[in-house]
Amino acid sequence: EVELLESGGGLVQPGGSLRLSCAGSGFTLSNYATSWVRQAPGKGLEWVSVISGGGGSTYYADSVKGRFTISRDSSKNTLYMQMNSLRADDTAVYYCAKDRTGGPAGVYDYWGQGTLVTVSS
Amino acid sequence: SSELTQDPAVSVALGQTVRITCQGDSLGSYYATWYQQKPGQAPVLVIYGENNRPSGIPDRFSGSSSGNTASLTITGAQAEDEADYYCNSRDNSGNHVVFGGGTKLTVL
Numbered sequence: 001e002v003e004l005l006e007s008g009g010g011l012v013q014p015g016g017s018l019r020l021s022c023a024g025s026g027f028t029l030s031n032y033a034t035s036w037v038r039q040a041p042g043k044g045l046e047w048v049s050v051i052s053g054g055g056g057s058t059y060y061a062d063s064v065k066g067r068f069t070i071s072r073d074s075s076k077n078t079l080y081m082q083m084n085s086l087r088a089d090d091t092a093v094y095y096c097a098k099d100r101t102g103g104p105a106g107v108y109d110y111w112g113q114g115t116l117v118t119v120s121s
Numbered sequence: 122s123s124e125l126t127q128d129p130a131v132s133v134a135l136g137q138t139v140r141i142t143c144q145g146d147s148l149g150s151y152y153a154t155w156y157q158q159k160p161g162q163a164p165v166l167v168i169y170g171e172n173n174r175p176s177g178i179p180d181r182f183s184g185s186s187s188g189n190t191a192s193l194t195i196t197g198a199q200a201e202d203e204a205d206y207y208c209n210s211r212d213n214s215g216n217h218v219v220f221g222g223g224t225k226l227t228v229l
Binding site: 035037045046050100105106111114 | 163165166170175205207209211216218219221222223
Protein backbone atom coordinates (compact mmCIF):
# COMPACT_ATOMS: atom_id res chain seq x y z
CA GLU A 1 0.00 0.00 0.00
CA VAL A 2 1.34 3.41 -0.99
CA GLU A 3 1.73 5.87 1.87
CA LEU A 4 3.28 9.30 2.28
CA LEU A 5 4.07 10.64 5.74
CA GLU A 6 5.14 14.25 6.19
CA SER A 7 6.98 15.65 9.17
CA GLY A 8 8.97 18.71 10.14
CA GLY A 9 6.31 21.38 10.32
CA GLY A 10 6.05 23.80 13.20
CA LEU A 11 6.26 27.41 14.30
CA VAL A 12 9.14 29.48 12.93
CA GLN A 13 9.95 33.18 13.04
CA PRO A 14 9.99 35.29 9.88
CA GLY A 15 13.34 34.93 8.16
CA GLY A 16 13.88 31.50 9.68
CA SER A 17 14.34 28.08 8.13
CA LEU A 18 12.62 24.72 8.29
CA ARG A 19 13.09 21.35 6.59
CA LEU A 20 10.09 19.22 5.75
CA SER A 21 10.35 15.49 5.15
CA CYS A 22 8.01 13.11 3.37
CA ALA A 23 8.68 9.42 3.85
CA GLY A 24 7.29 7.20 1.12
CA SER A 25 6.38 3.54 1.43
CA GLY A 26 4.87 0.99 -0.92
CA PHE A 27 6.58 2.47 -3.99
CA THR A 28 9.98 3.65 -5.18
CA LEU A 29 9.91 7.41 -4.79
CA SER A 30 12.70 8.09 -7.30
CA ASN A 31 10.67 6.48 -10.12
CA TYR A 32 7.90 9.06 -9.90
CA ALA A 33 7.58 12.82 -9.91
CA THR A 34 6.83 14.00 -6.38
CA SER A 35 5.67 17.45 -5.44
CA TRP A 36 4.95 19.76 -2.57
CA VAL A 37 1.56 21.45 -2.60
CA ARG A 38 0.49 23.90 0.10
CA GLN A 39 -2.77 25.28 1.39
CA ALA A 40 -2.93 28.46 3.44
CA PRO A 41 -5.62 28.52 6.15
CA GLY A 42 -9.03 28.78 4.51
CA LYS A 43 -7.51 29.09 1.04
CA GLY A 44 -7.06 26.93 -2.04
CA LEU A 45 -4.31 24.61 -3.15
CA GLU A 46 -1.04 26.07 -4.42
CA TRP A 47 1.61 24.06 -6.23
CA VAL A 48 5.06 24.72 -4.73
CA SER A 49 7.67 22.48 -6.31
CA VAL A 50 8.33 19.17 -8.06
CA ILE A 51 11.24 16.80 -8.49
CA SER A 52 10.85 14.55 -11.51
CA GLY A 53 11.33 10.82 -11.46
CA GLY A 54 14.55 9.42 -12.79
CA GLY A 55 17.00 12.27 -13.38
CA GLY A 56 15.45 14.45 -10.70
CA SER A 57 14.90 17.73 -12.51
CA THR A 58 13.48 20.33 -10.16
CA TYR A 59 11.00 23.15 -10.70
CA TYR A 60 9.59 25.81 -8.40
CA ALA A 61 6.70 28.22 -8.19
CA ASP A 62 7.79 31.83 -8.56
CA SER A 63 6.61 32.51 -4.99
CA VAL A 64 9.28 30.23 -3.51
CA LYS A 65 12.04 30.16 -6.13
CA GLY A 66 15.40 31.00 -4.60
CA ARG A 67 14.16 30.33 -1.05
CA PHE A 68 12.98 26.70 -1.14
CA THR A 69 14.92 23.64 -2.31
CA ILE A 70 13.36 20.27 -3.08
CA SER A 71 15.44 17.11 -2.90
CA ARG A 72 15.16 13.39 -2.25
CA ASP A 73 17.19 10.61 -0.68
CA SER A 74 16.61 7.42 -2.64
CA SER A 75 18.22 5.28 0.06
CA LYS A 76 15.60 6.50 2.53
CA ASN A 77 12.77 6.78 -0.03
CA THR A 78 12.20 10.26 1.35
CA LEU A 79 11.39 13.64 -0.18
CA TYR A 80 12.56 16.88 1.42
CA MET A 81 11.83 20.58 1.21
CA GLN A 82 14.38 22.98 2.68
CA MET A 83 12.61 26.27 3.32
CA ASN A 84 14.73 29.38 3.98
CA SER A 85 13.90 33.06 4.42
CA LEU A 86 10.39 32.14 5.52
CA ARG A 87 7.67 34.77 5.36
CA ALA A 88 4.25 35.08 6.96
CA ASP A 89 2.59 34.22 3.64
CA ASP A 90 4.37 30.85 3.64
CA THR A 91 2.06 29.81 6.50
CA ALA A 92 0.15 26.78 5.23
CA VAL A 93 -0.42 23.07 5.44
CA TYR A 94 2.23 21.48 3.22
CA TYR A 95 1.33 18.26 1.44
CA CYS A 96 3.64 15.96 -0.43
CA ALA A 97 2.02 14.29 -3.40
CA LYS A 98 3.05 11.49 -5.73
CA ASP A 99 2.45 11.87 -9.46
CA ARG A 100 1.17 8.93 -11.48
CA THR A 101 4.18 9.21 -13.81
CA GLY A 102 7.81 10.26 -13.79
CA GLY A 103 7.05 13.62 -15.32
CA PRO A 104 5.54 16.66 -13.57
CA ALA A 105 2.02 16.12 -14.90
CA GLY A 106 0.27 17.20 -11.71
CA VAL A 107 -1.80 14.00 -11.55
CA TYR A 108 -1.41 13.18 -7.87
CA ASP A 109 -2.74 9.74 -7.04
CA TYR A 110 -1.44 9.74 -3.47
CA TRP A 111 -1.14 12.53 -0.92
CA GLY A 112 0.30 12.74 2.54
CA GLN A 113 -1.75 13.94 5.48
CA GLY A 114 -0.04 17.33 5.50
CA THR A 115 2.18 19.17 7.95
CA LEU A 116 1.42 22.68 9.22
CA VAL A 117 4.04 25.41 8.90
CA THR A 118 3.33 28.61 10.80
CA VAL A 119 5.56 31.64 10.24
CA SER A 120 5.01 34.17 12.99
CA SER A 121 6.90 36.21 15.53
CA SER B 122 2.26 32.33 -15.70
CA SER B 123 -0.92 30.37 -16.49
CA GLU B 124 -4.10 30.65 -14.47
CA LEU B 125 -7.10 28.38 -14.04
CA THR B 126 -10.47 29.93 -13.17
CA GLN B 127 -13.27 28.16 -11.29
CA ASP B 128 -16.60 29.39 -9.97
CA PRO B 129 -16.22 29.84 -6.19
CA ALA B 130 -19.44 28.05 -5.30
CA VAL B 131 -22.03 25.80 -6.92
CA SER B 132 -25.07 24.08 -5.48
CA VAL B 133 -27.09 21.08 -6.61
CA ALA B 134 -30.21 19.33 -5.39
CA LEU B 135 -29.75 15.81 -4.10
CA GLY B 136 -29.83 13.35 -6.98
CA GLN B 137 -29.50 15.97 -9.68
CA THR B 138 -26.62 16.60 -12.08
CA VAL B 139 -24.05 19.33 -11.60
CA ARG B 140 -21.20 20.56 -13.77
CA ILE B 141 -18.14 22.28 -12.33
CA THR B 142 -15.98 24.15 -14.83
CA CYS B 143 -12.35 25.17 -15.07
CA GLN B 144 -11.07 27.68 -17.64
CA GLY B 145 -7.53 28.50 -18.68
CA ASP B 146 -5.20 28.86 -21.62
CA SER B 147 -3.12 25.81 -20.65
CA LEU B 148 -6.21 23.59 -21.06
CA GLY B 149 -5.86 24.01 -24.80
CA SER B 150 -2.66 21.96 -24.53
CA TYR B 151 -3.02 19.85 -21.38
CA TYR B 152 -5.78 17.87 -19.75
CA ALA B 153 -7.28 19.10 -16.50
CA THR B 154 -7.08 16.91 -13.42
CA TRP B 155 -9.77 17.07 -10.75
CA TYR B 156 -9.53 16.66 -6.98
CA GLN B 157 -12.12 16.46 -4.22
CA GLN B 158 -11.24 17.83 -0.79
CA LYS B 159 -13.38 17.51 2.32
CA PRO B 160 -12.74 19.61 5.45
CA GLY B 161 -9.63 18.62 7.34
CA GLN B 162 -8.62 16.03 4.75
CA ALA B 163 -6.06 15.79 1.99
CA PRO B 164 -7.31 16.10 -1.58
CA VAL B 165 -8.40 12.98 -3.44
CA LEU B 166 -7.87 12.41 -7.16
CA VAL B 167 -11.23 11.94 -8.92
CA ILE B 168 -10.62 12.48 -12.66
CA TYR B 169 -7.47 12.57 -14.79
CA GLY B 170 -6.59 12.48 -18.47
CA GLU B 171 -9.34 12.47 -21.06
CA ASN B 172 -11.86 11.01 -18.60
CA ASN B 173 -10.24 8.49 -16.26
CA ARG B 174 -11.35 7.59 -12.76
CA PRO B 175 -9.00 6.05 -10.20
CA SER B 176 -10.10 2.88 -8.53
CA GLY B 177 -12.73 3.59 -5.91
CA ILE B 178 -14.16 6.73 -7.49
CA PRO B 179 -17.87 6.28 -8.30
CA ASP B 180 -18.87 6.34 -11.95
CA ARG B 181 -21.18 9.29 -11.32
CA PHE B 182 -18.02 11.40 -11.67
CA SER B 183 -16.93 12.18 -15.24
CA GLY B 184 -14.74 14.68 -17.02
CA SER B 185 -14.83 16.44 -20.36
CA SER B 186 -13.19 19.33 -22.13
CA SER B 187 -13.80 21.75 -24.96
CA GLY B 188 -11.21 24.28 -26.05
CA ASN B 189 -9.88 26.07 -22.98
CA THR B 190 -12.60 24.80 -20.64
CA ALA B 191 -12.64 21.54 -18.69
CA SER B 192 -15.66 20.25 -16.81
CA LEU B 193 -16.29 17.84 -13.98
CA THR B 194 -19.81 16.42 -14.03
CA ILE B 195 -21.48 14.63 -11.15
CA THR B 196 -24.54 12.74 -12.36
CA GLY B 197 -26.90 12.07 -9.47
CA ALA B 198 -25.11 14.04 -6.76
CA GLN B 199 -25.04 12.47 -3.31
CA ALA B 200 -24.77 14.11 0.09
CA GLU B 201 -21.23 12.77 0.44
CA ASP B 202 -20.20 14.67 -2.69
CA GLU B 203 -20.42 17.96 -0.79
CA ALA B 204 -16.82 19.17 -0.83
CA ASP B 205 -14.36 21.55 -2.43
CA TYR B 206 -13.30 20.63 -5.96
CA TYR B 207 -10.04 21.75 -7.53
CA CYS B 208 -8.78 21.48 -11.08
CA ASN B 209 -5.14 21.62 -12.08
CA SER B 210 -3.00 21.19 -15.16
CA ARG B 211 0.50 21.78 -16.36
CA ASP B 212 1.12 25.41 -17.16
CA ASN B 213 2.19 26.61 -20.58
CA SER B 214 5.85 25.87 -19.80
CA GLY B 215 4.97 22.21 -19.28
CA ASN B 216 7.15 21.98 -16.18
CA HIS B 217 5.03 23.76 -13.61
CA VAL B 218 1.60 22.93 -12.30
CA VAL B 219 -1.21 25.39 -11.69
CA PHE B 220 -4.36 24.91 -9.59
CA GLY B 221 -7.70 26.57 -9.98
CA GLY B 222 -9.08 28.51 -7.03
CA GLY B 223 -11.52 25.74 -6.14
CA THR B 224 -15.30 25.34 -6.23
CA LYS B 225 -17.30 24.71 -3.07
CA LEU B 226 -20.10 22.28 -3.92
CA THR B 227 -23.20 22.29 -1.74
CA VAL B 228 -25.69 19.44 -2.06
CA LEU B 229 -29.14 20.65 -1.07
